[in-house]
């Protein structure tokens with residue numbers, strides 16, 4: 792069930808932090824479609840992140856890629872790398888990817904759209 796606050800509509804994607812960690816282990820990615828947008832959910836050493844799933848370069852699915860120690864998601868097609876905190880492509884080869892906030896709350900893990 793979605794909840795709307797001033798800036799975002801929040802979507803619960805897991806019932807708890809433990810469930811999120813179990814279903815998406817560290818360094819793994821998972822695709823979600825929320826409000827008609829396809830989002831790549833990432834679990835890294837720095838926490839949970841949300842970023843648009845379609846690579847800004849040529850649209851391949853970032854959730855089919857990998858993450859690295861720099862907290863970036865790496866596109867599986869041409870290996871462009873996007874910072875998960877701000878969506879910046881590391882070598883300025885494309886526009887930035889849109890990022891979505893992730894919140895861990897007592898009642899679950901949420902993504903803001």
Ligand code: FES
Nearest residue numbers: 846848849866869
């Ligand atoms: S489509 Fe992602 S790097 Fe080219």
